[in-house]
Amino acid sequence: MLIVKKFGGSSVADAERVMNVARIVTDSYREGHEVVVVVSAQGDTTDDLIAKAREIDPNANKREMDMLLASGEQISISLLAMACEKLGCPAISLLGWQAGFRTDSKYSVARIKKVKAERIRAELDKKKIVIVAGFQGLNKYDDVTTLGRGGSDTSAVAIAASMHADLCQIYTDVEGVYTADPRKVPNARKLSEITHDEMLELATLGAQVLNNRSVEMAKKYGIELEVLSSLKKAPGTKVKEVTNVEKMLITGVAKDTSIARIEIVGLPDSPGVAFKVFALVAQAHVNVDIILQSVGRDGTKDISFTVPENDGAKTVEAIREYCERKGATSINCDTDLAKVSVVGAGMETHEGVASKMFEALADANINIQTISTSEIKISVLIDRKDADRAVLSVHDKFFDNED
Amino acid sequence: MLIVKKFGGSSVADAERVMNVARIVTDSYREGHEVVVVVSAQGDTTDDLIAKAREIDPNANKREMDMLLASGEQISISLLAMACEKLGCPAISLLGWQAGFRTDSKYSVARIKKVKAERIRAELDKKKIVIVAGFQGLNKYDDVTTLGRGGSDTSAVAIAASMHADLCQIYTDVEGVYTADPRKVPNARKLSEITHDEMLELATLGAQVLNNRSVEMAKKYGIELEVLSSLKKAPGTKVKEVTNVEKMLITGVAKDTSIARIEIVGLPDSPGVAFKVFALVAQAHVNVDIILQSVGRDGTKDISFTVPENDGAKTVEAIREYCERKGATSINCDTDLAKVSVVGAGMETHEGVASKMFEALADANINIQTISTSEIKISVLIDRKDADRAVLSVHDKFFDNED
Numbered sequence: 001m002l003i004v005k006k007f008g009g010s011s012v013a014d015a016e017r018v019m020n021v022a023r024i025v026t027d028s029y030r031e032g033h034e035v036v037v038v039v040s041a042q043g044d045t046t047d048d049l050i051a052k053a054r055e056i057d058p059n060a061n062k063r064e065m066d067m068l069l070a071s072g073e074q075i076s077i078s079l080l081a082m083a084c085e086k087l088g089c090p091a092i093s094l095l096g097w098q099a100g101f102r103t104d105s106k107y108s109v110a111r112i113k114k115v116k117a118e119r120i121r122a123e124l125d126k127k128k129i130v131i132v133a134g135f136q137g138l139n140k141y142d143d144v145t146t147l148g149r150g151g152s153d154t155s156a157v158a159i160a161a162s163m164h165a166d167l168c169q170i171y172t173d174v175e176g177v178y179t180a181d182p183r184k185v186p187n188a189r190k191l192s193e194i195t196h197d198e199m200l201e202l203a204t205l206g207a208q209v210l211n212n213r214s215v216e217m218a219k220k221y222g223i224e225l226e227v228l229s230s231l232k233k234a235p236g237t238k239v240k241e242v243t244n245v246e247k248m249l250i251t252g253v254a255k256d257t258s259i260a261r262i263e264i265v266g267l268p269d270s271p272g273v274a275f276k277v278f279a280l281v282a283q284a285h286v287n288v289d290i291i292l293q294s295v296g297r298d299g300t301k302d303i304s305f306t307v308p309e310n311d312g313a314k315t316v317e318a319i320r321e322y323c324e325r326k327g328a329t330s331i332n333c334d335t336d337l338a339k340v341s342v343v344g345a346g347m348e349t350h351e352g353v354a355s356k357m358f359e360a361l362a363d364a365n366i367n368i369q370t371i372s373t374s375e376i377k378i379s380v381l382i383d384r385k386d387a388d389r390a391v392l393s394v395h396d397k398f399f400d401n402e403d
Numbered sequence: 404m405l406i407v408k409k410f411g412g413s414s415v416a417d418a419e420r421v422m423n424v425a426r427i428v429t430d431s432y433r434e435g436h437e438v439v440v441v442v443s444a445q446g447d448t449t450d451d452l453i454a455k456a457r458e459i460d461p462n463a464n465k466r467e468m469d470m471l472l473a474s475g476e477q478i479s480i481s482l483l484a485m486a487c488e489k490l491g492c493p494a495i496s497l498l499g500w501q502a503g504f505r506t507d508s509k510y511s512v513a514r515i516k517k518v519k520a521e522r523i524r525a526e527l528d529k530k531k532i533v534i535v536a537g538f539q540g541l542n543k544y545d546d547v548t549t550l551g552r553g554g555s556d557t558s559a560v561a562i563a564a565s566m567h568a569d570l571c572q573i574y575t576d577v578e579g580v581y582t583a584d585p586r587k588v589p590n591a592r593k594l595s596e597i598t599h600d601e602m603l604e605l606a607t608l609g610a611q612v613l614n615n616r617s618v619e620m621a622k623k624y625g626i627e628l629e630v631l632s633s634l635k636k637a638p639g640t641k642v643k644e645v646t647n648v649e650k651m652l653i654t655g656v657a658k659d660t661s662i663a664r665i666e667i668v669g670l671p672d673s674p675g676v677a678f679k680v681f682a683l684v685a686q687a688h689v690n691v692d693i694i695l696q697s698v699g700r701d702g703t704k705d706i707s708f709t710v711p712e713n714d715g716a717k718t719v720e721a722i723r724e725y726c727e728r729k730g731a732t733s734i735n736c737d738t739d740l741a742k743v744s745v746v747g748a749g750m751e752t753h754e755g756v757a758s759k760m761f762e763a764l765a766d767a768n769i770n771i772q773t774i775s776t777s778e779i780k781i782s783v784l785i786d787r788k789d790a791d792r793a794v795l796s797v798h799d800k801f802f803d804n805e806d
Binding site: 015018019049052053055056057060061063064065067068070071072074075077078079081082083085086092093095098119142143144 | 496
């Protein structure tokens, strides 16, 4: 089998952990598999490098930031290759560009255009374990780019897709995907299987087990993922197109406390106004989530929508001039909110999921501000201070009954 | 003018020093020069990376060591580029391979084969300060190589040679080349000019201001070097083919305390034996310095020679089997010695330099064990404990009279 294994920064944080990863990798190699390993930078390396740059210039040139940050994976891949060789298995490390990662030129958030995997293939044919720097690539100017946080997951899936790997294993510090955050919800259960769509909703909703671009890519190319622990040898959670387990009503409860709600009051109720607002937001490269539009007084309308918390100020900046010119009476950015969601392919064919969720929130005396639904997801906006209680109550409502 | 400037690791050790270097570089750029900067890894970065590797495997794969160590310069070049931009000048960092460094495949001690400087030229034409990672290149397999310690000097000279630069400035933590180590010899004087040959002898003899490969290359391509301080604005020492100052009798006194003497006693006095011994040493990639051969007892001969101290054990290993088979009665490795040398193009045309040196040593009651001479250098081996006293006495003898 051709297996791609990805290890995050905490899995290779020090020499001992690097050796631990090398053991997992060489065990798999000795079982006769072809093994490609994707590694992130060690532990806090990326944060340390960012701090170094900030000392010089808090708004450093993005090309140079990518050059700087890409050094982190260079360290971890070479150390892991040494560790595999120490354990008696031939290994070779490859930088993003050597492994054939070609990206667009959006420094710090580059997208993979293709993986020219000839070099990886050649090294596998020489019976080597191939260790690839995640998170990085090369643009058309032959300059180093990075994929942004969590990009190593995407690197792993991109290799799996381009080489038609049989399996892509994402090793993390948790044992798999849970019905809720196990640190917060004592009854949270590990799922043995989940569909890409469900995983995608969970990832998008703040359950940061997998980077969502990586899940999108895995779905598009039909790659089977497995999320498992690098510290404990146990089966993880398989993310696959069709799951064999009987469909659960919902697979998980997630919260996202890193959101901001933008509220614009008093826009004219005429065609094209909302379109223009969201066009401006898109130009600022901000992703909009839950949108609510309501009729205001005197032929005006109010628009509110959520964005990532970090983009809140930027979003207001992007729309202020237009909205004020159009007569808006206020533009607010509210960061006291959280989004709590239930996800599950099962809800497509079951009724009553929404009412059960609202009942759980009512039981906990939590006020719902906004509701948003899709085929396999129901999200609500609530006060941020109520988020953990909301997750607990909703989780209990759906999962305790099933025991 | 096209100027290449090289800064060592201590010159860019922290954010403050990086800004200091950026000021030197941008000042030169603002004067209208085209500036290419070569930088080493920050401060102790290389040592820290070596320590990381040793934790995993003290004898780590050399290809992977080069991959690991090359990350050090990646950090310093990007930080320096940010600092130059912060000061308002456009700058771009380039890795060894991006700057066109092609090397042979001897990992950890690679030699530069050529510098394809098209990218550097293109960035200069865009009016950018170009900041290049020293110490590293790419071999024919597209794998990262490093040039070995001090290799950044060589990187700088190689760029200067391939681009026909007008000047190559090597910034260090000293103010230039001195007649002796100023920390040890209070009367040591800074030289305003020195020839490549003199510099080469000084470098080879342990006065580690410049890497000797870089001086060899500068001599070969007729590159004018300048050694100067990155911390104090003052003229340094120019290293050029013909110096304008009246030739001094000697230009400097140097010591090398990192040597080992190998002694082989009782080899047969037959043709080809010495040749074979040195062939074995060469195969072990060890450089031999002072050789002494003497007649032993009963038709045997003794051979002694010096090697770098770190190579002592390896050298004995390389020759032991052959020497014992040939009947040698002992092979010793002696590390209690130091080499003290006087260097100066002036001695080619002056007599009495050797006797003056020996007189100085006799005055200090220091015993000479071995003597070696070349056109512009006289070296003696003495007890290592006497090395500092020897340098002081010899320096006084040659330089105090001239005042």
